[in-house]
Amino acid sequence: MHQDPRATATAILPLVGGPANVVSAAHCVTRLRLGLADRSRVREAALRALPGVLGIVEDGTSYQIVLGPGVVGRVAEEFDTLLAPAGGAAELAARGAELRAANRRRNATPLKTGLRRVADVFVPLIPALIGCGILAGVGGLLANLGWLPGFTPALTVLSSAFMALIAVFVGHNTAKEFGGTPVLGGAVAAVVVYPGVAKVSAFGAALAPGQGGVLGALAAALLGTYVEKWCRARLPGTLDVLLTPTLTVLVPGLVTLYVLMYAAGAAATALGTAASWLLATTGAVAGLLLGGLFLPLVMLGLHQALIPLHATLIEQRGHTVLLPLLAMAGAGQVGAAAAVYVRLRHDTSLRTTIRSALPAGLLGIGEPLIYGVSLPLGRPFLTACVGGAAGGAFVGLFAMLGTEVGATAIGPSGWALFPLLAGGSGPAATAAVYAGGLLTGYVAGFAATYWFGRLEPDRPAAPPPP
Template identity: 25%
Template sequence: MDYAKLAQHILKNVGGEKNVISLVHCATRLRFKLADRKKADKSAVENTAGVVSVIESGGQFQVVIGNNVPEVYEEIGKISSLINEDKENTADSKEGENIIGKFVDLISTIFTPLLGVMAGAGILKGLLSLVAKYQWVPVESTTYTILNAIADSLFYFLPMLLAITAARKFKANVFVAVTIAGALIYPSVIDLAAQQTAVTFFGIPIAMVKYTSTVIPIILAVYVMSLFEKFLNKRLHQSVKNFITPAILLLTIVPLTLMIFGPFGVYVGNGIASVMVTVINFNPILAGALFAASWQILVMFGLHWGIVPVMINNIATMQKDPLKPHSAISVFAQAGATLGVMLKTKNKDFKALSGSAAITALFGITEPAVYGVTLRLKKPFIIGVISAAVGGGIAGYAGSAGYAAGPSSILMIPAFYGPNGEGFVGFIIGIIVAFTMAAVLTYVIGFEDISEHKEKKSAKPEKKPVNKVEGVQAEVVYSPVAGEVLELSEIKDRAFSSGALGAGIAIVPREGVILSPFNGTVATAFPTGHAIGIVSDQGAEVLIHIGLDTIQLNGEFFNMKVTQGQPVATGDILVEFDLDAIKKAGFDTTTPIVVTNSIDYEDVLTTDKKEINSRDRLLTII
């Protein structure tokens, strides 16, 4: 994929750099906060090859890309100042100004940069629990000490990492913020908390608490620091403010945090954890089922960010989180439903797409599975939600918990193994049940396959004559592209050459554009851009497949110009593609054009030309 080109296209269609107040990315999405939503062309972004979907939620314009989002984010940084500099944009955003939108934006910006390393450390922490449990490495050994430091350092020094991301969000001095966090977890300060003796600061009593692994105190401290820093910088002379401001901030914010913000944050964190435990203990089966069922819906709207800090806080305060297993089970349920689609669908391309999306979902990236497969087909998504509820109920009954933060995936399974392994077996059973149930029910109940037009055959519009061929009704399909004409039997793809997908013809294109062959409606616009299905106003269903096995390009070199359900006229541009680049990548560019419902007709007559121009008569359907 040409990440630079994709980055340019996205930035242009969100209204340009000047329209972007802030930009962060998570595991799969670019999260834009825009000054003026009206300047963004959602349709243009959504129809870009390489973009899975666009979601507007929580005051953010979220561009779902998938696993390649870091590369696209980096390219945006190269062509703009959105990443490499603290961008000051004085434009007022009229969107997302409600408190929920602000909260979602705040949390996602602060926590998103840490998710990758959290996942890695969480995996190691879970594996280390198994190491200790089965004494694979003696816990008294120096080897274990070093391994424990590697696995636990992120969580121990979490306030310092959050100080960095919070300072960037609040536009405060990052180094001062990290220094404040360092003071909170300084060894002698930690010893004061452990000794439980009276602590004062210039005679003012301080209620000492332990700040390692905490979340809320440092965010509050950095926020207050950012306000005070702006106040000082406006009033101090520029010749001294670079060193006087940090000195004043350290002397004031650290004691204030120890006296006020810190204890308040810790008490709030403990209170949240206590409430969660009470809710879970009231009815663990029901609570687990409801949370697992709702998780993927929350993710769709970006509202899960309101729960992420709660999970991290639970681990900090209780050393475990009762919510995390249910979010993981929801991920496995959608993966299972996507697998069921792969096994059931008759569409070769959609089968390949579903298979890759199912694998990606198992590794914690559910957007391709949800937006590209299950939600698109509706029934599999609902089945996934129901299956997640069943698995969540099992995990709730078992008292399962997560012991390290990070995105849920098959690699994170060790992070659910606690010191004594309690609830771990129930969690494993829960994900197996959710995954298997979703896959089986999707296969058995079925869905409207992607290759089938939504209207029933009986509901098709009456065929109207477009041309006359020897006195019978006929419909003309014009050539969507110029090039060399081949019989289907001559091409190397057996599914097409055998006629199994329908009668038709093939063209070796000499240009990189596909036009609409008639007046009709887009039935299927494949996300990868390599194929498109359209239905004529007279009812003919035509599939245009650009090249052979080009689905493997995963959208690279293709640019779908239309969306599913969009009306099109003869000659409208459907897809643009880089013909030379596809050839250089080693792919056959032969493009089959088949009438997938040709069984409904008496015959499909093909042109006798060996070379054809776009808009020439190609097929005549009798």
């Protein structure tokens, strides 16, 4: 039975200290991210016990409640409605910005802060990437089968239009995240995809529309934000209205045309070449490392910093070859949780947690199992990484043998990734390799945890001495 979003939001609010304790509220694909004035006011045990709450994550900048994809957006909307009487959206946003800035100064390293801010540029784009990716997969399947030939061009248009203009959205979000005017960020980044750039030459060669892709758009909008801030700090109000937007488009736009598009294009090409070479020559080793190290990135909340790499590969090749390898980490986590469930037969509380979190884990949402099961137990977190490494090595090995597995979009994982799979060997072979990787991850994660997870099975109490 589906939980009512309004009921979920209403139940969460008092458990996090009420409206007065919430100074910011936002959400990503799976988590409701709250800025709290006083975290000691949170009743975490009751919060974890709420139906629909899959886990709790604290990363130093926000208090994150894992609700799952699809659900979190509706709950966040209701949560915002409940917060509105507590002072209005403007006041909430101002207090939230102040809290986030303070938390970041106290707890975040410059590297982690930078990675999270870049991730925040791309996270809002994930729903569109998923939708367009599924349409691309359906269109490709219909084309391969020769079905509905008059309809597949329409699917191609629908799935490709967003990717053709993704640079504009990246520019808009970059300016918004880094304190500029979003529409100016979009205007500067639009240079990257404008067909007229073919008439401009840089470094002795004509530019191509889209050259540099999302990396070029990110760099262009970031430069535009700094130019805009510089102008606004120095120009009087009468000139600011006219000159700031003009200089914000002109200066970064010229730098984008004559420097950034060429440089970002070279970087994007190098990334695609490196990914292909890596899988073709060292696929098993690369898969082992990527699958084995991804859970620690998820634990730290840094996995979203890989989104620009995925987006670049999708833009170049139509799919990212990294995501299926990284998805094997979730399979290792599921196998480890299953082993804990089997070994600790009499730990009713833990087994209940596993039963509630396992369906989400099978669909690639790993946080509930990480924070509710493997990480608190210690060693099972490491053995889950072993399972992920084994699954990644399996998929990487087949990439070396010529069966490359890619994903046409980012966001889903686990079983939910099947509709988004793509590869040069056909849908059946691609799905078979991915399924084999998941099975390998499950089995390896289970075996490593069962035998080496330092889990002490419950034993009946010894009879009292005579």
